[in-house]
Amino acid sequence: MARNLDIALIRTFLAVAERRNMTAAGNALHLTQSAVSQQIARLEQAFGRELFSRDRRGLKLTPAGERLQGKARHLLGLNDEIWADMTTRRVDGPVRLGVPFDLAGPLIAPILKGFAGAFPQVEISLLCAASPDLTQALARGEIDLALVETPLGVTEGECLAIDRLVWVGARGGVAHLKTPLPVSMVAETCAFRPAVLAALQGQSRDWRTVFENGSIDATTATVATDLAVTAWLAFTVPPHLDILPAEAGLPPLPSFAINLHLPAGDAAPATLELARHIREGLSRTRLVA
Known part of the structure; x- marks a missing residue:
């Protein structure tokens, strides 16, 4: 028996x-x-x-x-x-993710690596652009989900994290002392640009644009060589650059939210699973604010 x-x-x-x-x-x-x-x-x-x-x-x-x-x-x-x-529910097919330039490296890279390992049959496409451009791309159906940076309190998406916007300069640099202030904002449509310009105008500080060509690497190099300062979320600042203190004389900047945007209609299983991975990944990220 x-x-x-x-x-x-x-x-x-x-x-x-x-x-x-x-x-x-x-x-x-x-x-x-x-x-x-x-x-x-x-x-x-x-x-x-x-x-x-x-x-x-x-x-x-x-x-x-x-x-x-x-x-x-x-x-x-x-x-x-x-x-x-x-x-286990089978998850496959393509998924297109939109991410701001500054989040593509420190935030998204490890999340995508873990997601690809768990769901190797999913084809991931990554679009890096400024947050306003990503919002428009999602509305046009060009991407399936997006992370969007907006001033705190101004969002229609799901707020996953909040971090403070900070001034960033070269180690021991003097660019922040120059007049007009040289500022590199990565792209003209950068979500941080209106807040940065409003802060400078409130201080009656003259400024000029340096290198807005849509490349985060170009902005990093510009700042590292002390040709300009920039403004990034605190947790994204590379270790070889400095967060400028209040004593540097630059105006304070507001906090920003990192929001997850999904399409208005029903999302595919691969899209929903990637959204879950992003939520969990951000929950493990230690932000400065």
């Missing part, structure tokens, strides 16, 4: 075999030491063999336990593989 193995007992046996301690195995399985002991006793009773013996260093596998261990690992791995295959 066929006999059926209890997978829960096999899982407990492997936990004890790997740790050689029932209390440690119980902690890993969220079971009491007593429950682990009872499950091992049930398994030994079912096989009619002792699986563990005890010596001065703790529990030790018996010859029967050693024979069981390898096959138990294979059985448990196959069980978990079948469970995942039968219960």
Whole structure:
């Protein structure tokens, strides 16, 4: 007559075999030491063999336990593989993500790496542009979801994080002392530009534009060589550049929200799954504000 193995007992046996301690195995399985002991006793009773013996260093596998261990690992791995295959929703197809220039590296790169590893069948396309341009691209159906930076309190999307906008300059640089103030804003449509210009106008500070060609690398190089200052979210500032303190004499800047925008209609499973990964990724990001 066929006999059926209890997978829960096999899982407990492997936990004890790997740790050689029932209390440690119980902690890993969220079971009491007593429950682990009872499950091992049930398994030994079912096989009619002792699986563990005890010596001065703790529990030790018996010859029967050693024979069981390898096959138990294979059985448990196959069980978990079948469970995942039968219960995980298949996610495939293309997904187009829009991201502001400054978030593409420090924020999105590790999130996309994890997403691609979990869903290798999804084809990811990345569009980097200024936040206003991304909002328009989403409305035209050119992308499937977007991260958009807006002044705090001005958004129609899902606010995932808030960070302060800061002045950034070269290490030991003097660009912030120049008149007119040389400012590099990456792109003319940059979401930060109106806030930066309003702050400078409020201080009656003369300024001039340096390098607005849509390249975050060009702006970084311009600032690093002390040709200009820029304004970025604090957590995106590269370590080789400085966040300028209040003593630098530049006007304070407002905080900005990082918002997730999804299409108005029903989104594809790949889009919704990528949105979930972005939410979780941002929740693990330590922002300065």
